[in-house]
Amino acid sequence: MLAKVFPIKLKSGMQAEAEAVVLDFAPKGPALEDGTLSFRVYRDPANPDYLLFVEHFADQAAYDAHTGSEVYRELIAGRFADLIVEFVELDHELLVSH
Template sequence: MFAVVVTLTVKPDQIALFMPAMLNNAQTSLATEQGCQRFDVCTDPARPNEVFLYELYTDRAAFDAHLASDHYRAFDQITGPQVISKNVRTFTQVVS
């Protein structure tokens, strides 16, 4: 498994526009990308303009396919101006 964790800070006046697009991106990824196993969108009322994503893919290639997908590129283009900061971290599952 290949895990991706993303923390986004969204402009406060843009969060109401951002969230439907974010949820649509997550749902489309799960429905159409064979390698996307999980895509959680999380928030905390104490930090209303922060969004945390937890994504699981079968491997790095599946994540790269996600980034190259038409729906992700459209999402990124639309929401890019709404985002103040974005921190992406990736992890590969350790097999013993």
């Protein structure tokens, strides 16, 4: 399993718009992808203009299919990318799960 974590700093005042894009994307992309095991996005009420993506994929090929999809290109690489200042991509390997 491949785990991806993305802390994302949004442009000032873009929280609501970014959340709307993510809410639009989730059922059209990750929810329909066999290899996407989970797609979770968190907000921090104490930290405006910030989102944290935590995603789990069956393998690298599933992640590549996810990021190569038309809906990803339109909504995440397109609309969402215009709303961010920066992001960090962190890969993790599962050690323990309960």
